Amino acid sequence: MYTIDLSGKCALVTGVANKRSLAWGIARELADAGASLILTYQGERVRDYVEELAAEVPGTRLYECDVSRDDSLDAAFENIRKDTPRLDYFVHAIAFAQREDLGGKFFDTSREGFHVALDISSFSLLALTRRVVPMMPDGGSIVSLSYIAAQRAVPSYNVMGTAKAALEQMTRQLAMELGPQNVRVNCISAGPVSTLSARGVSGFTGMLGAHRERAPLQRNITHKEVGTTGLFLLSDLASGITGEVIFVDAGYHVLL
Numbered sequence: 214m215y216t217i218d219l220s221g222k223c224a225l226v227t228g229v230a231n232k233r234s235l236a237w238g239i240a241r242e243l244a245d246a247g248a249s250l251i252l253t254y255q256g257e258r259v260r261d262y263v264e265e266l267a268a269e270v271p272g273t274r275l276y277e278c279d280v281s282r283d284d285s286l287d288a289a290f291e292n293i294r295k296d297t298p299r300l301d302y303f304v305h306a307i308a309f310a311q312r313e314d315l316g317g318k319f320f321d322t323s324r325e326g327f328h329v330a331l332d333i334s335s336f337s338l339l340a341l342t343r344r345v346v347p348m349m350p351d352g353g354s355i356v357s358l359s360y361i362a363a364q365r366a367v368p369s370y371n372v373m374g375t376a377k378a379a380l381e382q383m384t385r386q387l388a389m390e391l392g393p394q395n396v397r398v399n400c401i402s403a404g405p406v407s408t409l410s411a412r413g414v415s416g417f418t419g420m421l422g423a424h425r426e427r428a429p430l431q432r433n434i435t436h437k438e439v440g441t442t443g444l445f446l447l448s449d450l451a452s453g454i455t456g457e458v459i460f461v462d463a464g465y466h467v468l469l
């Protein structure tokens with residue numbers, strides 16, 4: 214049997230809010246493969262849940278980091294740098310849009326709503342990568358999470374589709390810039406999975422049903438499948454892959 218041994222490696226995973234978070238699915242796989250974990254969480258609202266999960270993996274360190282605020286990013290990284298000499302992996306699993314922008318008409322999106330969605334869901338990849346890469350002197354690997362609405366028109370997903378299109382483009386741009394430092398940057402385009410954020414999209418249950426009925430594999434994907442793909446992309450098994458968007462969607466994206 215082939216095993217992935219990440220002992221001695223350190224992963225920074227953002228975006229864990231609770232046990233259903235896709236970030237936690239990836240974090241679990243990394244931890245099971247032997248990596249040590251650093252988790253950042255948005256704020257007090259999710260702190261208790263994240264602490265409970267972190268306790269499942271001894272040695273996991275937690276830091277509060279609200280990516281919409283530079284002071285919060287700076288404070289988090291000041292502390293992370295104090296406690297951690299080096300990072301090998303970084304998972305970006307953060308997205309947010311105002312509730313009124315995840316339903317109705319895309320053309321009604323306000324300037325404020327557009328700004329919030331792109332700032333938190335897309336710019337944060339840059340803001341975090343800029344702080345993470347200096348901690349990867351021997352190279353590293355970065356993974357973020359997208360959705361098919363980056364490449365297709367999807368009802369209700371609206372401005373979040375715009376944000377994901379930006380994220381996928383940023384994946385390619387960052388891959389080009391960071392390749393010479395042996396830092397790989399990839400993206401997982403996941404099919405719908407029931408999480409806190411996903412349930413905020415109007416008609417999400419219908420999206421789950423449509424994928425289940427139409428996808429070539431005739432089912433929805435699991436947290437675990439996102440987790441194992443994250444593990445693959447972050448590990449040396451994917452050492453030749455950068456700038457890529459990999460679909461984990463039971464094949465839904467191949468359909469017309």
Ligand SMILES: NC(=O)c1ccc[n+]([C@@H]2O[C@H](COP(=O)([O-])OP(=O)(O)OC[C@H]3O[C@@H](n4cnc5c(N)ncnc54)[C@H](O)[C@@H]3O)[C@@H](O)[C@H]2O)c1
Nearest residue numbers: 228229230234235255279280307308358405406408409410
């Ligand atoms: N669940 C799905 O169906 C699905 C499908 C494709 C892609 N994705 C993507 O997966 C990623 C993770 O989402 P999820 O579905 O696991 O939901 P989730 O709600 O568990 O995770 C979203 C995370 O974003 C964090 N966040 C929001 N605003 C933040 C801020 N200002 N600062 C720091 N953190 C902030 C939340 O605290 C939360 O941990 C997102 O990028 C999402 O778009 C999800």
